[in-house]
Amino acid sequence: MSSSKAVAKTAELNPRTTAYEFLGPPGALFVTLTVPTVTYALYFGCSEATGCRPDLSAIPDQIVTSLSDPAWWKGLWDTQAALIYLAWYAFCVVAWAILPGDRVEGTTLRTGEKKKYKINAFSTFLLALGLTSGTIYRYGPSAFTFLYEKWVGFVTASILMSIVQAFYCYAFSFQKGKLLALGGNSGNFIYDFFIGRELNPSVGSLDLKSFNELRPGLILWVLINISMACEQAVRRGGLDKVTDSMWLVLAFQGWYVADGLYNESALFTTMDITTDGFGFMLAVGDLAWVPFTYSLQARYLAFKHVELGYARTAAILLVNLAGYYIFRDANGEKNDFRNGKNPKNLQFFTTESGSKLLTSGWWGLSQHPNYFGDLLMALAWSLPTGFDTPITYFYVCYFAVLLAHRQRRDDENCHKKYGKDWEKYKKLVPYRIIPYIY
16 A cells, blocks of 8 residues: 555544544643542542541632642652552553453444453452452451552552553554544644543553553552551451441442453443543543542541441442442343343334434433433442531532533434434433433
8 A cells, every 4th residue: 555545544544633522622631630639639628637527718728838838749759659559550460461361352443343352350350359358367457558548649659650651642642553532633732632542552462441441440449448448447446346337338339340340341332442542531530530539438437437327227228229220220221232132122213324222121211321320329339428528429429420421422422423313312212311300
């Protein structure tokens, strides 16, 4: 193929991005700066020192004082925490490489090819849990409190890892033959660095996007929760003294992570994998935001020991089970339908392009019933912390905004894909996430 034809083919596969998300480069820069800032702020605003009830009137002065103090900036770095984090990331890579696992195909790319993924995230999770449990059993809970003690250092290490990977992926996306994300080829550095320029950046056969999505951050989230329970156990005099509220958080979030890792193959049909590039947005989300903000409830309970009792424990458990049932059953209906199965004889709407959209079952109640289940579970994760502070409900509030944004992105993509048929579909299924409400 001549060089001119190769250039033309590349341009055809990788057209220039013409529409921005997040309000374009200014919005991308804002989120790039805000995510690390909020991650730190949730610690400094909800810590044992503040009791998770900071004096709002004093915050501006505290921010100015901290930012102008070199010692405060120096305190964000912890060499030991950085080395431990690097070792943890290396452990995940080695586990991916040596543990057995099937290879599954993803969706068809614009090149007509299908990328193959090695799935063994659940095995990696079990190995990490086994090593952690062995350490606690052998040396006691005090041996695993370092994640609580060196929190800020671990946050800094994870953010630096996100920055390094985002720059790496952006730089190597300019190599010849790279398949770019349709939304990440604007030509603006700030925007493309944030949103992700290359669709599937890899190091050898290691796909960075799917690897980061499920392993280092998601598994670390559970390990952080265990560390918080160990911190509480040390303070209360043993693992048998850990509160019912802490056990609920560990069980709910641990099960959620285990379920996602066990169903790893379902990841490869999500928008993150099929559509989005891998840039700072996904890198910092996977590696820093998920483990260090989603574990806020467990960190709070490490120093605020909430006793729920049987009645409140049962009520919260019911909320979580309802959310999980909706989430899992709705996803089961969708996955069966995509694979040509319809065991429930669900009704569907056929578009002019031949695509079929479910209009009954959970998918007849709302366009994203799985998001509704997710929100119920998010609420259940916050309820064990009680009502002394609204900060521990940050996750469910943030998650509601995130899911509403995802729904709007999906709506825009479906408008482009299905045209007038999408409007017909929305008349059949008018509610976006919460049936009969939104």
